[in-house]
Amino acid sequence: MFPVKNDYFSRKFYNMNFPENLKYTKDHEWLQIDGDTATVGITDFAQRELGDIVFVDIDTEGKALGANEIFGTVEAVKTVSDLFLPVSGTVKEVNRDLEGTPEAVNQDPYGKGWMIKMTIDNQAEIDGLMDAAAYRQMIGE
Amino acid sequence: MKNTPFTDKHIALGAKMAEFAGYNMPISYTGINDEHATVRKNAGVFDVSHMGEFILKGPDALDLIQRVTSNDASKLNAPGKAQYSCLPNEQGGIVDDLLVYAIEPNNVYMLVVNASNIEKDWNWISKHNTKGVEMHNISDKTGLLAVQGPKAVEYMQELTDMDITNLKYYTFVKGKFAGVENVVVSATGYTGAGGVEIYFEDQDGAGEKIWEEVFRVGGPKGMKPIGLGARDTLRLEMGFCLYGNDIDDTTSPLEAGLGWITKFTKDFTSKEIFEAQKVNGVSRKLVGFEMVDKGIPRHHYKIQNNAGEEIGFVTSGTQSPSLNKAIGMGYVRKDLATEGSEINIMIRDKAVKAKVVKMPFE
Numbered sequence: 001m002f003p004v005k006n007d008y009f010s011r012k013f014y015n016m017n018f019p020e021n022l023k024y025t026k027d028h029e030w031l032q033i034d035g036d037t038a039t040v041g042i043t044d045f046a047q048r049e050l051g052d053i054v055f056v057d058i059d060t061e062g063k064a065l066g067a068n069e070i071f072g073t074v075e076a077v078k079t080v081s082d083l084f085l086p087v088s089g090t091v092k093e094v095n096r097d098l099e100g101t102p103e104a105v106n107q108d109p110y111g112k113g114w115m116i117k118m119t120i121d122n123q124a125e126i127d128g129l130m131d132a133a134a135y136r137q138m139i140g141e
Numbered sequence: 142m143k144n145t146p147f148t149d150k151h152i153a154l155g156a157k158m159a160e161f162a163g164y165n166m167p168i169s170y171t172g173i174n175d176e177h178a179t180v181r182k183n184a185g186v187f188d189v190s191h192m193g194e195f196i197l198k199g200p201d202a203l204d205l206i207q208r209v210t211s212n213d214a215s216k217l218n219a220p221g222k223a224q225y226s227c228l229p230n231e232q233g234g235i236v237d238d239l240l241v242y243a244i245e246p247n248n249v250y251m252l253v254v255n256a257s258n259i260e261k262d263w264n265w266i267s268k269h270n271t272k273g274v275e276m277h278n279i280s281d282k283t284g285l286l287a288v289q290g291p292k293a294v295e296y297m298q299e300l301t302d303m304d305i306t307n308l309k310y311y312t313f314v315k316g317k318f319a320g321v322e323n324v325v326v327s328a329t330g331y332t333g334a335g336g337v338e339i340y341f342e343d344q345d346g347a348g349e350k351i352w353e354e355v356f357r358v359g360g361p362k363g364m365k366p367i368g369l370g371a372r373d374t375l376r377l378e379m380g381f382c383l384y385g386n387d388i389d390d391t392t393s394p395l396e397a398g399l400g401w402i403t404k405f406t407k408d409f410t411s412k413e414i415f416e417a418q419k420v421n422g423v424s425r426k427l428v429g430f431e432m433v434d435k436g437i438p439r440h441h442y443k444i445q446n447n448a449g450e451e452i453g454f455v456t457s458g459t460q461s462p463s464l465n466k467a468i469g470m471g472y473v474r475k476d477l478a479t480e481g482s483e484i485n486i487m488i489r490d491k492a493v494k495a496k497v498v499k500m501p502f503e
Contacts (some may be wrong), residue, residue: 050156051370052174052461057466057489073439073489077173077460078370099435106172126342 015140023084023126024135027068030110033126040086041114042105049103050076053105054108056098056115058083064090066077069123071116074105083115087125093117095135145190146284146348154366156190158367158374161369162256164191169368176371177462184290184359186366190246190348192204193250193259193280194340201272203247203288209269210241211394211415213404214250217243223327226402227394228265233414235397236389238382240329241357242313248444251325251340257302264280276314284343289354289367289375292331293336294328301326305337308403321347331372333379333501374459380429380500386426387456393418397427397473423451426478429500431468436493438469443487452477455486468502469495 022030026045031038047053058072065071065085072083072094085091095114096105105113120126130138142165151158156167167188169176179185206214212226226449228236238256242251254262259280270276288297297324298306300319305326308314313327318339325340339355341347356364382388382397394403395418403415403456432438438458446452458469469486477484480499485492 051169052172052462055435057436075460077374077462078168080437080439 006058016048017110018044018132018133018135022110022132023082023086023129025129026138027084027086028139029084029086031086032110032121036120036123038089038118038120039114040116040118041109042083043135044109046081047106047109047113048080048082049107050074052077053102056095056102058091058094058104059117060091062091064086064088064121074115085088085118086120086129089118090121091116091118093122123130125130143191145188146355147188147190147286147344149331149457150166151188151351151366153359156283156366156368162255163255165438166191166438167366167368169370170366172496173368173370173374173464175370176365176367176376177374178272178360179365180290180293180367180375181364181463182372184288184293184296184336184361185371186355186359186364187287187289187367187369187372188285189287189338189372190284191256193256193278194247194283194285194286195254195263195266196275196277196279196498197250198248198251198277199273200248202250202274204272205266205270206241206250206252206298207407208409209266209401210220210239211404211409213243213401213406214241214243215407215445217241217250218246219243221312221314223313223329224402227309227388228262229394229409229411230236230265231410233393233411233418235388235392235394236265238384238388238399241324242451244315251446253303254382257385262307279342282343284341284348286351286355287330287332287336287338288359288364289330289336290334290364292332292359292362292364296362296364297326297337297339297355299358300354312383319351321350324351331381336374356403365376371462374462376469377457377459378463378502380425380470380502382470383457386442392472393423393428395419396423396425422459422475424475425472426475426495427456427470428478428482429468429485429502430467430484430486430495430497431502432486433483433494433496435467435493436488438471438495442471442500444471444473445485445487445492446477447473447483447485449492452484458486466501470500473497491492
């Protein structure tokens, strides 16, 4: 057999990471909740399924949106996926660094790959989100 | 879903798999950008065994090919010559694009067609086979690896005594390769990176043997398996048409920039339609464009002019891994089909600026 790099795109060899301190959605987004604000990005599973991410297009800064409304789009080389606001709130800040380095979403989905910071309108909506264990179960880990 | 001779290998190697034209195919291994760069700089191996192969045999084989294809197959006047061509339909559209290989000129030809069109093409050619040409659909038993990239030929030469180092583009040899007999090694491909395509009959473990040998010589030098994702970005950078995207039953070869494979030196389906298009011009043309403002064009996005009128649509688009910019192909009204024309791609209801450029993209 020839050598194949066991790098992070290779499904067979890769151990996905789902931090315990985050909340997760069925649309493969994560939230780090800090009081009435949250930071939002896409999960390790999502970035791996998408492959090389080449464009993150978010033009909803300052907008108040309902839960599950589209707040932006993430594009991989071959695919386009909508980004859904996990809970109702207002998009307060967009990660502008992703304009120049969209690959940060692949390399560091929970860190440099964050996408927006938002306010949370209704804390009760948080209860509808998954914890890491439930999310792992949903994706069949 | 059908398997190729290599499906198990792809899965064992951890490829991301998906159905394509009814086959379980590898979409990517290490990531499209990495695979793309490997082919442009070194060499990569594509399993394209899903492609269809027909053998046409007999004294009237050339006559049949001439009548159903647009290019002039009589130019394949020596064994070992191949050509790109298309099968026009009766409305001046395209049934499929294909390669025609002269195994024995005037007697035996191999046609290589798109996987998604095997049945359609077979029926189409059969319908025109009025003079009893012997036809064989060898698609299921034929394996095909495309070994592509600037180093591909150098690596593959180690596996055969046939001279493939000096094979000219669109020629081929047939013989022993990697210990397997009757292998066709063809200087063709869909990447613009150079290399060969290797056709073999998948029997007695031939596929296994060829795969192992190909990677035995290339693997240590950095050659890698490549998925269909990178195949698409590679061909798009070259401006090569993809059937179902850039050409289909409703597009004329002249609109698609395939006038060079439409030869009026012989009779063939829709010849009169194409002759009239050549004389009178076509109303739309397939062009390449690059994005001026930020955005990635995708298949089916609409194209507008600066006045906001719809003047065409995108047929293929991607972020180009080699050029690091967004590129695409699409049909546009002929007055905007010239290099430098400003057009707008409608991305999520926003008009995003682009300009028409020549292909291959650079």
